[in-house]
Amino acid sequence: MLLGILGSPFVCRVKIALKLKGVEYKYVEENLADKSDLLLKYNPVYKKVPVFVHNEKPIPESLVIVEYIDETWKHNPILPSEPYQRALARFWSKFIDDKVVGAAVKAVLNVDVKERENNVKETLEALQFLENELKDHKFFGGEEVGLVDIAGVFIAFWIPMIQEIAGLELLTSEKFPKLYKWSQEFVNHPVVKESLPPRDPVFGYFKGLYESLTASK
């Protein structure tokens, strides 16, 4: 069972992993303004989605869930088998969470000009590291999608949307040719494509957020 919300990149990561492994599951759409008893029971610490429940045992935190899925269903591996490569995969996916997601969202959903500028700068610096890391492979995982690609779904699908809404240039083909190309390959990957949420409602949601923030100023 997967508890989630439609527009969450973190939930999307788990959907991609489950689809890659061909795992059947029940999906429960949560309402974060009115959290279900199930969510509060299964994730009392953070009360957030995604939460993955396997044989009644719950796991929160998207990257922890994806690793669990990889260890439980062994075909189509998501993490490399070699310890150093595994460590690098964990490092870069954590980097995406710590350095890219927060800064990018703050770059967009911020009325303070100075703060927005700082967050744009941080996001661009972070994206540059990823650009360099991509080397000559199709994906961060090599020829097939791996942990870092899955973690990076936010960059491939959400950043293009939010940058359009805010009129910012974060992920462009001029600034980051390899990363940009990667994002196209990634969102068009057959498994990923089917796991992404529909663009319009998610776009609409962020647009609404952005407009209410900028209007109240």
Add this chain to the structure above:
Amino acid sequence: MAKEYGEVQLFGVGGSPYARRVRIALEMKGVQYTYFEEDLRNKSDLLLKYNPVHKKVPVLVHNGKPLAESLVILEYIDDTWGNHPILPQQPYDRALAQFWSRFIDDKCLPAITKAAFTANKEERDNSAEESLEALQFLENELKHKFFGGETIGLVDIAAGFIAFWLPAIEEAVGLKLLSCEKFPKLHKWGQEFTNHPVVKENLPPRDKLVGFFKARYASITASK
């Protein structure tokens, strides 16, 4: 039986709980390594070369290949040297270990740090509340002698901050979070952990740590 370790180097700072985590893990596994003490106000070229992304310690370099981020390093150490496992075997238990160690880094440490080292009293009080909530989750989670069961595991190593650094901070700034009345199990765990033979050898000198925190506290309250 001699094990082939290869060349292992660790860049750290004496007082850093993150660097100490890695030392504990390496010592537990009996891995030979060379330690380099960094001066964070004057970072070495090697550190900047090996951790260009964060420019922080700890950095583990194994046969010339660098790794940063203490929890990533701990898992690597466990994947590479199989004796005295730090993570559980079962996927679900491993996931829980990963979850709780990240919880310690994402929620506990920041809240505790803010509860001690913030000039603004309201922010300090809020962070103290957050810290107590976080500690309560850990208290509830502790079912055995250690988080790892009968022996120390990933979560114990990650929680070293709570066992040793937190009491030092409490003494330095006059804060009380980890009391044995509120958190009997966690308090007892702290004692067991710091007295564990491998851990004991790998803690920084306490009075130096308290002195460091006192100075830090003074600079924050003075600048207000």
